[in-house]
Amino acid sequence: MIPLKEAIKFHGHLGPYLVLGLLAGELGLKKTGAKKYFGLEIKVYGVNIKPKSCLIDGLQLSTGATYGKGNIRKYASGRIKVIMRNTEDNKAVTLRLKGSLIKELDNLKGHVNSENFARRLLKIGKQKIFTLN
Numbered sequence: 001m002i003p004l005k006e007a008i009k010f011h012g013h014l015g016p017y018l019v020l021g022l023l024a025g026e027l028g029l030k031k032t033g034a035k036k037y038f039g040l041e042i043k044v045y046g047v048n049i050k051p052k053s054c055l056i057d058g059l060q061l062s063t064g065a066t067y068g069k070g071n072i073r074k075y076a077s078g079r080i081k082v083i084m085r086n087t088e089d090n091k092a093v094t095l096r097l098k099g100s101l102i103k104e105l106d107n108l109k110g111h112v113n114s115e116n117f118a119r120r121l122l123k124i125g126k127q128k129i130f131t132l133n
């Protein structure tokens with residue numbers, strides 16, 4: 001996993017959506033077997049406004065798919081969803097946030113709470129954060 005310090009240095013602050021992007025990218029790579037940087041394509045939905053858009057930086061950092069290379073794109077949606085595809089064998093996975101987690105995220109207020117929640121996300125395990133299909 002990308003050290004959190006590196007992610008914060010790149011992104012500028014620690015927040016839950018940055019961490020969710022890091023975790024989603026890591027999980028997507030594992031499930032698709034895609035190679036970082038050039039062996040994948042990502043479509044990310046529902047992250048057009050801050051703080052949700054912070055998720056995009058986490059995804060870029062953990063997968064190496066970047067806007068510069070054009071292998072990550074965002075789409076408008078009411079709900080966050082990440083589709084990752086291995087471009088070598090077309091194996092794809094769709095990740096969504098669990099409903100209970102979405103409620104907690106929507107209720108977060110203030111920087112300190114957000115930072116604490118971000119750190120907690122790193123510890124609770126991806127199976128409690130995402131649903132896969």
Ligand SMILES: [Zn+2]
Nearest residue numbers: 015018051054
């Ligand atoms: Zn952010």
